[in-house]
Amino acid sequence: MRDDLLVAALVRRAAAGDRQAWEALVERFAPLVWSICRRLGLARADAEDAGQQVWLRLLEHLAELREPAALPGWLVTTTRRECLRVLRGRRQQADLAYMAGAGDLDVAFDEELTSVEEPLLAAEREVALRDAFRQLRPECRQLLELLTHDPPVRYREISERLGIAIGSIGPTRGRCLDALRSSPALAALIDPGADNAEGGEGGARPVVGR
Amino acid sequence: MPDRWWVDDDRLLRLLGEALRIGEVPASFVETGKLTLPWQDLDAELAALTYDSATDSTPALAGTRADDLARLRQLTYRATRTGLEIELAVTEDAVVGQLWPRQAGTVEVHPRRGDSTTQLVNQAGGFVIRPIPSTPFRLSCRTTTGVSVITDWVTLADPG
Numbered sequence: 001m002r003d004d005l006l007v008a009a010l011v012r013r014a015a016a017g018d019r020q021a022w023e024a025l026v027e028r029f030a031p032l033v034w035s036i037c038r039r040l041g042l043a044r045a046d047a048e049d050a051g052q053q054v055w056l057r058l059l060e061h062l063a064e065l066r067e068p069a070a071l072p073g074w075l076v077t078t079t080r081r082e083c084l085r086v087l088r089g090r091r092q093q094a095d096l097a098y099m100a101g102a103g104d105l106d107v108a109f110d111e112e113l114t115s116v117e118e119p120l121l122a123a124e125r126e127v128a129l130r131d132a133f134r135q136l137r138p139e140c141r142q143l144l145e146l147l148t149h150d151p152p153v154r155y156r157e158i159s160e161r162l163g164i165a166i167g168s169i170g171p172t173r174g175r176c177l178d179a180l181r182s183s184p185a186l187a188a189l190i191d192p193g194a195d196n197a198e199g200g201e202g203g204a205r206p207v208v209g210r
Numbered sequence: 211m212p213d214r215w216w217v218d219d220d221r222l223l224r225l226l227g228e229a230l231r232i233g234e235v236p237a238s239f240v241e242t243g244k245l246t247l248p249w250q251d252l253d254a255e256l257a258a259l260t261y262d263s264a265t266d267s268t269p270a271l272a273g274t275r276a277d278d279l280a281r282l283r284q285l286t287y288r289a290t291r292t293g294l295e296i297e298l299a300v301t302e303d304a305v306v307g308q309l310w311p312r313q314a315g316t317v318e319v320h321p322r323r324g325d326s327t328t329q330l331v332n333q334a335g336g337f338v339i340r341p342i343p344s345t346p347f348r349l350s351c352r353t354t355t356g357v358s359v360i361t362d363w364v365t366l367a368d369p370g
Contacts, residue, residue: 019247019326026243030235038232051239055246125215129229148227177219180226190216 008068015062026055029075035123036079042086050082057082073116124189131185140176147173241323254350254360257287257296283366289359296351296359300366305342309335315353321345342366
């Protein structure tokens with residue numbers, strides 16, 4: 001079944017009180033709601049509070065959702081609103097300690113997400129990346145974790161912590177990223193024409209269609 | 211034109227960093243969402259706790275009950291509009307329930323963690339939940355007479 005048709009069927013069944021359908025909708029869109037909250041800078045506990053409100057709104061909204069295809073867009077808008085409400089509440093508490101960085105995501109993201117599709121794609125991508133990351137060898141996970149650390153960790157320190165030569169960090173990084181790309185979790189997202197576009201290490205790119 | 215974000219090493223690494231900082235969706239985040247449904251369950255009326263033997267003293271009865279009965283934790287939930295009462299008694303290995311007025315139906319157990327289960331309520335309004343749920347739970351009850359109520363969260367852990 002096509003994806004949007006599946007969602008439409010779930011929405012109809014959930015609106016009629018079908019538990020399984022409701023739970024499937026929640027499972028499906030939880031990464032989207034989570035991702036939006038975290039990108040807006042909400043700490044984990046606050047993201048959970050905002051999420052709870054989003055599910056309540058969704059349940060109230062289900063019956064009047066005439067066009068189920070509009071659900072993702074509605075979720076994006078509603079999640080942002082609920083997150084901003086939580087953030088405003090925080091600011092009103094004038095809790096300077098919180099503002100000073102107890103929010104555990106005080107990082108500006110490179111990729112601005114403004115449209116409705118972008119947060120959806122981003123959430124899908126994040127789930128795939130985390131799944132793929134989990135499937136990597138421990139050596140790769142350690143290295144990539146250090147390389148993505150914020151603030152950045154110097155190569156010298158990485159070399160000391162992992163016991164590998166500075167000169168081999170670059171090549172290992174390349175191999176680990178190739179392993180990441182070819183893991184089944186990411187392969188599912190990578191479209192068939194993507195192969196061989198860049199020479200690079202070659203051959204490691206999966207060719208998997210949807 | 212699809213965005214081929216995975217091709218460039220630097221960008222892939224940056225996006226991986228984002229994904230890791232955003233972090234796994236906590237199981238509790240998903241569970242909370244799933245549990246939203248019975249809270250709102252359409253026409254179900256909320257049955258609130260009106261009696262709990264763990265916290266409410268019943269001096270008039272305490273001396274008169276048989277010892278084994280008096281020791282059982284007992285709770286009563288009442289839906290005021292429909293007048294349905296759900297009595298629960300916690301035995302060693304089960305929760306024994308009774309609907310007042312007596313009537314048949316079904317009772318769904320919604321634990322905070324784990325799957326919901328459905329129990330039949332017999333004609334005398336009795337039902338048994340075995341084993342005792344290990345996490346707080348709600349009961350949603352539909353009777354054959356068309357009454358539908360859902361209890362507040364039932365917490366059976368020993369009151370601290």
